[in-house]
Amino acid sequence: MNNTEPFTETMLAGRWRERGQRIRELGREIRRDKSGLAGFIMIALLVAMAVAAPLLAPHDPAAQDLRSRLTPPAWTEKGTPAHFLGTDHLGRDVLSRVIYGSRVSLVVGAAVVLLAGGFGVLMGLLAGYLGGRMDSFVMRWIDTQVAFPGLLLALIILAVVGPSMLTVIVVLALNGWMVYGRMTRGAVLAVRQTEYVEAAEMVGCTSSRIIFRHILPNLTSPLLTLAILEFARIVLAEAALSFLGLGIQPPATSWGLDVANGKDYIFRAWWLVTMPGIAISLTVLAVNLLASWLRLISDPQEREKQFARHMAARDRRAAKRSANAPREKEAAV
């Protein structure tokens, strides 16, 4: 029985090495795909900005300075470097508000994804694995809730219960768990048919072992892509809710809230609306680029397609060049 120990150690060491290799491969892949790399860098910068907000922001985002209200950005005529992106109607520094606003977007996005994803995956697992009545109950629930006018209901709930970051998170999660549920159930059903799961069941593996060891690993990459896409959607949704006044409330800072505040000064102070809007757009774009890249590398079919397209485009360009070249030679002669 002693010889099983070194075997297990080799197994574990091998697994860690495999993980290291995979991480290096991922690194290579993302460097190759420039848009994915751009997305990844932008998100990394965003997270760093959100975490280091108290160190980065030149001013307190809620500090009012009525003497310097509506100062334009530093690169314009009346701007000052003290307020690099200008100030709003209460004299609050726009750059600091943008930096602190990233915290809200990231926190709400992550919280909703975790909450909705957790609940959705759980429901999907129950539906797919237990089957029968549970399955039809969950699917019918999903089908019904998907047909609800989600944003309207969210607005009403927020209006009645009172908007705050917590209620926004809960409402957005309630609205958005269904997509995880459907995907998880699909994945579970697909995996359950396979022979290795059947073998595991026959050998006597407990349900939890089958779920964690066989089913969930197949789920991670499509789930991750879905979660990232949902994250982008949630950032936009939170911005819209805050813009309508039913999301994050002052004195907290949210990009959507800033756009709403700046809306009244849109002709006099264009930077109030533009800066938070650019922040939202860049964030969501970065997340979308990352999601595209992730989908590409995790699905071998997509990778093949992209490779084939790349080759086809290259051939077309080469064909065009060689079609032009002989004519030039004739002209020279």
Add this chain to the structure above:
Amino acid sequence: MGRYILKRLWHGIIVILGVTVIVFTVTRMIGDPVKLMLPLEATVEQRAVFEKQLGLDRPIPIQFVEFLGDMARFDFGDSLWQHRPAMEIVFERMPYTLGLSFAAIGLAVLLAVPLGIVAALRPGGVSDRSTVFFSLLGLSIPQFWLGLLLIVVFAVNLHWLPTSGAATPTHMLLPAITLALPALARIVMIVRSSMIDELNRQYVKTAFAKGLPVARVVGLHALRNAGLPVVTLVGWELIRAVAGYSVVVETVFAWPGLGMTAMQAIDREDLILLQAIVFTVAILVVLINILMDAAYTVIDPRLKLS
């Protein structure tokens, strides 16, 4: 086919019931509707009178049954804000939202299909990659921000178009563009990917080998076969436009549709009008769903549902 429609109608009824249960619960049980509807200085006696008037002093199950009965008759009571039947207001505003949404999605489809086809014809090429990039960009821009920017650029600086309201047909242009953009981006992506898949199939190569003109093969044969996922998405986008995004876009452009009315009702805490709006929107969504299902059978005759 008839049985399928009945099944969908039944599903629709359950959805509408579910929505109304939620609205009922939220307004009566979680929120305090009387507190919201009465002015702050109302005395206890005035509250009691108001409650009796609205039937809020009766036990919840009875209230709910009454509510269901009212709903079936489309009678939500008088709007607290405008003091006339809430459904009347809803029917007045509904055409604005429907018109804007259909115009927007129609615009999106009209632009997206050619763009997607052009991108699919040369996959990996410049037009393809730029289409994908601009689609991602279009998905990433918040609609309320886009609307504001369009107002500033086109209405204020260039004076080409009006800023807000719904007086003339040109008033619909900017809101329709704003509502259309994310839908445009998503539809382009799906047209492109469906067409790429379709154009790689054997029958397309056979058709080209036969010498059929490119336009005919792509536009007639490939497009029809690639159409199903596109129609699914278009229906989904229409629903999202009517039930969701219209709130934001209508608010930005002061377009007098159901979305803006909902925001106004929320501002004035007019729960009766809100209930009427949510109910109507739920019905609209169900109807659009059924319409889309019927459209499938037209597009793909194999899907004659039995």
